[in-house]
Amino acid sequence: MNRTFDRYAGIVFLAVGALFVVESQKITASSYGSNVGSNIFPLGLGIFLALMSIRLIYETFRYKNTGREKEKLDYKRFGIIFSAAVLYAYFLEDIGFVIATFLFLMIGFQTMQRGKIWSSLIISAAFSFGVYYLFVHVMDGTLPGFPSWLGLE
Known part of the structure; x- marks a missing residue:
């Protein structure tokens, strides 16, 4: 740090x-x-x-003073997550909140820590569906739903 x-x-x-x-x-x-x-x-x-x-x-x-240690910045990971965030915002209306959020979280989790694909899938899906359900069905809000070509509207 x-x-x-x-x-x-x-x-x-x-x-x-x-x-x-x-x-x-x-x-x-x-x-x-x-x-x-x-x-x-x-x-x-x-x-x-x-x-x-x-x-x-x-x-x-509260950091302990360990001297002048230089850390290498990870531009590749930053670029991947930044690009994913831009694409998330661009495609949110087209593919819907649940799919866009799921894909963004999967990309983010796999970028930060390779492997553990099943836990990433479960957390991404649970969060996407959970927030959508809570906001749309419990709080009566509106979010972009599923795309019409899926037939899940």
Whole structure:
């Protein structure tokens, strides 16, 4: 871990989280056909990001000083996950939340740790279906469903 990088990243992510919280207040509280407003996810994500950033900043003060060790940055993994996130956002409406989220999580899990394919499959599927069910059926929100060519609508 690089103390300076982590501290600056924590400050930047704290600012981004605060921006999410502030800007989510400008989104309408409810959307057509939904009991859950479109401001809920950005607000929750902003709060979560801010809390995790505060934790990261706190942890940088607890690092043990081990000297000047240089770490090699892993650009390949970053590129794969960044590309997957961009493709996730681009195809979310076309292939639906469950399939897009499942594929994004599988790519992320396999990029970070090769192997353990079955646990990655189970976690990705459970998370994708679980969030969809919770948001759409329990909270009466709206998310992009399955594509029409699957016939699961």
